[in-house]
Amino acid sequence: MPCHHRRRAGQTRVPDDRPAGYARGDGDRGLMDADVIVIGAGPAGLTAATTAARDAGARVVLVDENERIGGRLPGQLYRHKDTWVIGARTAERLAEEAAEAGVEILSGHQVWSCEPGWRVRLESSRTLTAPKVVVATGAAERPLPMPGWTLPGTLAIGAVQQLVQVQRILPGRRVAVVGTDPLAMTAAEEITLAGGEVVGIFMPSGEPGQHAESSPRKVLHSLSGFASAAPAAWQRLGARMLRNRAIAAAAARLMPPSGIPIGEAKLKVRHRAEAILGAGKVEALRIRKVSAQGVPVGDSREIPVDAVCLSGGLYPLQELTTGNCSLVEVPEVGGLVPLHSPELRTTAPGLYVAGNVTGIEGAAVAERQGALAGTALAADLGAYRDPGARLREAAAQVELARAEAVLTFLPGIFSGRRRLSELWEAHAAPGSQSEGKASDDA
Known part of the structure; x- marks a missing residue:
C-alpha cells in the first residue's frame, strides 16, 4: 500500500515554475499533483527524493514497483576488508530519511509510461503529473542462456540474492554459480554463509547470446574491481596487482585447475560451464577445462548439483528514457545510457537521471548520484543562495564514492x-551538431 507523509513544519514551498497547461488534481482520482516525481526507490531514487524534499521543500512523490523499497539493496551482503556491507540496513536508513523529509512513497506500483509534460502513468490507470521527473530505474540482469537453463532449479543471480537475504531460503544444498562478475562472487558467499555448498564459480562458455566474459585473462583482470571485498590482506593485494594486464595474463597461465578462493567458494577460471543437466529438474552441471586463452581442452565431466545460479551481468534500464531524451552507446559503462550533464540533467528539460540507469556501478555511487540529482533539482527550484557551490560539492562526493567503491x-x-x-560537452557547445553522436529520441 502507498505510504503518505506530510510536509514538515517550517519547510518552504517551492517556486511555482510549472509549464503552461500544467494540470492540477482538482479532485480527479486519476491525477496527482507533485513538484517532483522520482521513479525507482533504490539508493539513487531514495536519496534524490530526500534531497529535493529536504532542501527545496518540494512535494516529492516516489514510485516503485516493489512493495519493499530499496531496490537491490535488501539482497546485498558482501565483505569490505574486515567488515560486512549489509544492504538491508542501508535501505532502512534511506527509507527513514525519505520519510523524515516528507517524501510520499507509492510502493507496489508499476510505471507504464513517462511522457513529456511530465505525465507518469501507472498500471492502475492512475496518472501523476509534475514539472520535473527523476528516472532512477537502475539496471536489469543480462540473460545467460545455455543448454538446460530452463530446468527448475536454475535461477538468475538476483533471484538467488532475494531468496537468501530477504526470504531466508537456500536455492539448493549443492549449488554451482556460472558467471564471474561481482554479483556472482557475492551471491556465492551469501549461499555459503546461509549453510549451502557452492561447488564452484565457473566461467560461461562464451557461446552466442552470452554477454558475460569467458576469457580467463580478462576475468582475472576484472577481479581488481573486487579487491577490497576480499577477506584476507594477501587476497586484496593480489587482486589489486591484477589491474596490470601482463600480470593478469601470467596469472591465467599459472592458475591451478582447483581455482582460487573467493570466501568459502572457489573461482574456477580454468573451467567453463557447458550445460545444465537433469530430468525435470537440475541434477548436474557439465563442465570442461579451458586453456589460459579460454580454449576448451580435454573431455567434459559432470558435477552433481541441485541448483545452478546464472550471472550474465547487468545493463542500464532505458524503457522510460527512450523517446524522452538523447541516448548514447558507451560500452564501458554498460551500454545505452542517457546523455547527461555532470549534474545529471538530460537533454530533455525537467528530466533528470541517477544511479545505474546512467551506467553500472555500486550502491554507494548510486546513493551519491541520487544526492547530486536531488541537489540539481533543488538548485533549479531556487533553493540555494550559491547553487554552484552546492552542485560542486555533491559532484565531488560522487567522484569520491567512485574512487573508494568496494565493488x-x-x-x-x-x-x-x-x-x-x-x-x-560536445552536445552543449554553442552551434554543436550532436545528432551524429547521440540517438536523439526526444
Whole structure:
C-alpha cells in the first residue's frame, strides 16, 4: 500500500515554475499533483527524493514497483576488508530519511509510461503529473542462456540474492554459480554463509547470446574491481596487482585447475560451464577445462548439483528514457545510457537521471548520484543562495564514492565516464551538431 507523509513544519514551498497547461488534481482520482516525481526507490531514487524534499521543500512523490523499497539493496551482503556491507540496513536508513523529509512513497506500483509534460502513468490507470521527473530505474540482469537453463532449479543471480537475504531460503544444498562478475562472487558467499555448498564459480562458455566474459585473462583482470571485498590482506593485494594486464595474463597461465578462493567458494577460471543437466529438474552441471586463452581442452565431466545460479551481468534500464531524451552507446559503462550533464540533467528539460540507469556501478555511487540529482533539482527550484557551490560539492562526493567503491562492476568505468563527459560537452557547445553522436529520441 502507498505510504503518505506530510510536509514538515517550517519547510518552504517551492517556486511555482510549472509549464503552461500544467494540470492540477482538482479532485480527479486519476491525477496527482507533485513538484517532483522520482521513479525507482533504490539508493539513487531514495536519496534524490530526500534531497529535493529536504532542501527545496518540494512535494516529492516516489514510485516503485516493489512493495519493499530499496531496490537491490535488501539482497546485498558482501565483505569490505574486515567488515560486512549489509544492504538491508542501508535501505532502512534511506527509507527513514525519505520519510523524515516528507517524501510520499507509492510502493507496489508499476510505471507504464513517462511522457513529456511530465505525465507518469501507472498500471492502475492512475496518472501523476509534475514539472520535473527523476528516472532512477537502475539496471536489469543480462540473460545467460545455455543448454538446460530452463530446468527448475536454475535461477538468475538476483533471484538467488532475494531468496537468501530477504526470504531466508537456500536455492539448493549443492549449488554451482556460472558467471564471474561481482554479483556472482557475492551471491556465492551469501549461499555459503546461509549453510549451502557452492561447488564452484565457473566461467560461461562464451557461446552466442552470452554477454558475460569467458576469457580467463580478462576475468582475472576484472577481479581488481573486487579487491577490497576480499577477506584476507594477501587476497586484496593480489587482486589489486591484477589491474596490470601482463600480470593478469601470467596469472591465467599459472592458475591451478582447483581455482582460487573467493570466501568459502572457489573461482574456477580454468573451467567453463557447458550445460545444465537433469530430468525435470537440475541434477548436474557439465563442465570442461579451458586453456589460459579460454580454449576448451580435454573431455567434459559432470558435477552433481541441485541448483545452478546464472550471472550474465547487468545493463542500464532505458524503457522510460527512450523517446524522452538523447541516448548514447558507451560500452564501458554498460551500454545505452542517457546523455547527461555532470549534474545529471538530460537533454530533455525537467528530466533528470541517477544511479545505474546512467551506467553500472555500486550502491554507494548510486546513493551519491541520487544526492547530486536531488541537489540539481533543488538548485533549479531556487533553493540555494550559491547553487554552484552546492552542485560542486555533491559532484565531488560522487567522484569520491567512485574512487573508494568496494565493488567495481566494469573495469572501464572511469574511461566510460570521461567519454560521457566529452559527449555532453560536445552536445552543449554553442552551434554543436550532436545528432551524429547521440540517438536523439526526444
